[in-house]
Amino acid sequence: MGNCFGSPSQDANPSSSFTTTTTNPPTPGSSNYTTTMDFSATSSSAGKSQFSAAVSEANEEANPNGQILEAPHLKEFTFADLKSATKNFRPDTLLGEGGFGKVFKGWIDEKTFAPSRSAIGMVVAVKKLNSESVQGFQEWQSEVNFLGRLSHPNLVKLLGYCWEDKELLLVYEFMQKGSLENHLFRRNPAIEPLSWDLRLKIAIGAARGLAFLHTSDKKVIYRDFKASNILLDGNYNAKISDFGLAKLGPSAGDSHVTTRVMGTYGYAAPEYIATGHLYVKSDVYGFGVVLLEIMTGLRALDTKRPNGEQNLVEWLRPVLSLKRKLKNIMDIRIEGQYSSKAMLQAAQLTLKCLESDPKSRPSMKEVLEELEQIEAIKDKEKPKGTKSASGSSRSSTSHRSAHHRSPLHFRQRGK
Ligand SMILES: Nc1ncnc2c1ncn2[C@@H]1O[C@H](COP(=O)(O)OP(=O)(O)OP(=O)(O)O)[C@@H](O)[C@H]1O
Ligand SMILES: [Mg+2]
Numbered sequence: 001m002g003n004c005f006g007s008p009s010q011d012a013n014p015s016s017s018f019t020t021t022t023t024n025p026p027t028p029g030s031s032n033y034t035t036t037m038d039f040s041a042t043s044s045s046a047g048k049s050q051f052s053a054a055v056s057e058a059n060e061e062a063n064p065n066g067q068i069l070e071a072p073h074l075k076e077f078t079f080a081d082l083k084s085a086t087k088n089f090r091p092d093t094l095l096g097e098g099g100f101g102k103v104f105k106g107w108i109d110e111k112t113f114a115p116s117r118s119a120i121g122m123v124v125a126v127k128k129l130n131s132e133s134v135q136g137f138q139e140w141q142s143e144v145n146f147l148g149r150l151s152h153p154n155l156v157k158l159l160g161y162c163w164e165d166k167e168l169l170l171v172y173e174f175m176q177k178g179s180l181e182n183h184l185f186r187r188n189p190a191i192e193p194l195s196w197d198l199r200l201k202i203a204i205g206a207a208r209g210l211a212f213l214h215t216s217d218k219k220v221i222y223r224d225f226k227a228s229n230i231l232l233d234g235n236y237n238a239k240i241s242d243f244g245l246a247k248l249g250p251s252a253g254d255s256h257v258t259t260r261v262m263g264t265y266g267y268a269a270p271e272y273i274a275t276g277h278l279y280v281k282s283d284v285y286g287f288g289v290v291l292l293e294i295m296t297g298l299r300a301l302d303t304k305r306p307n308g309e310q311n312l313v314e315w316l317r318p319v320l321s322l323k324r325k326l327k328n329i330m331d332i333r334i335e336g337q338y339s340s341k342a343m344l345q346a347a348q349l350t351l352k353c354l355e356s357d358p359k360s361r362p363s364m365k366e367v368l369e370e371l372e373q374i375e376a377i378k379d380k381e382k383p384k385g386t387k388s389a390s391g392s393s394r395s396s397t398s399h400r401s402a403h404h405r406s407p408l409h410f411r412q413r414g415k
Helices: 046-062 079-085 136-147 180-185 196-215 270-275 280-296 312-320 340-353 364-376 396-401
Strands: 004-006 094-098 101-108 122-129 158-164 167-173 230-232 238-240 262-264
Touching: 079 101, 079 122, 079 158, 079 167, 136 158, 136 167, 180 230, 180 280, 196 230, 196 238, 196 280, 196 364, 270 280, 280 312, 280 340, 280 364, 312 340, 340 364
Parallel strands: none
Antiparallel strands: 004 262, 094 101, 101 122, 122 167, 158 167, 230 238
């Protein structure tokens, strides 16, 4: 879960504009909040869904570069189905918790998507929105509209949803290795720290996902790029999740869309926070923040760090251009795994992504190409003098404190 913010004013460009059928989304609890979906072509019968799932899988195989489907191909689950699939949302099936509720592990039949016994069925992740949260509805709807129609190997697959009375749930493919955030910051002695090679692989996968969104016909702006929204499959392939804040990009001739400011502290682009002007390149800034987290192993925002070091970008951006000090800010756990050249190029790329003027930032396609070049650097000479983080401006204490979550969770995703 991140430190999210948002102002409660009306959005000038609702995410639901992605659909052709949805106008003003009904509010849970209001008279037009019914169990009937407002979206066209979402399947409800098991047979249809089976077909849809097969179509969606076939699409991914036939279109490794991704595609936008005409309409969401999703299974509509009943609440009873998902209750049964997660063993009544039993605590031992809990995978994690975000700002909108808990995520449980569940089991469904691969063909019919009916709930099945563990160890037999296909594993899925079931996100259950806090039923008292009225705020989550638009984001739930945006997730169904965007993710239900976007198909790409680096976007997490949404399999279905449930909307019954006040219960809103989403069913995703299960991502075995959890989130990048868990790997970078929650240090569990049982889990090996991510190697430099894996960190690059993950950055490349996530860059491919964002590049697809930005270059698609619809020009989708993701708006909430952060380590917790990058999920990893069993082979550390990265997939972007959580399209609750996604927006359609500007129409031809316009440089940006104007919208209420929502996102996560530490990751959101400065021009967006200051003006509400959201550019495609605002996502590139968030990508730069994640690159910095990947290099340093430190959180974008950590109130446990001393004053002046709490905001990672403000603290370390100046060091990114100082060749000789660069090694001091690299994550100690990947020491010796990368060449000086790779480190330097990664730092320069990060700096470019973090430019204050969105026009000066590279496109995600350019970012992807640059990351692939860094990956191709094979000489793994050890950067000289990289012993420890102590002696650098970063103390070992502040590094350790970054393993823990900030106690000051400030989450206000008001509508
Ligand atoms: N498809 C999935 N497969 C496996 N684990 C998942 C999946 N989706 C989510 N999780 C787990 O559940 C946790 C919570 O996810 P969720 O998206 O609700 O919150 P978050 O990303 O941490 O915060 P935020 O609410 O700011 O997005 C994740 O960190 C991850 O560990
Ligand atoms: Mg998330």
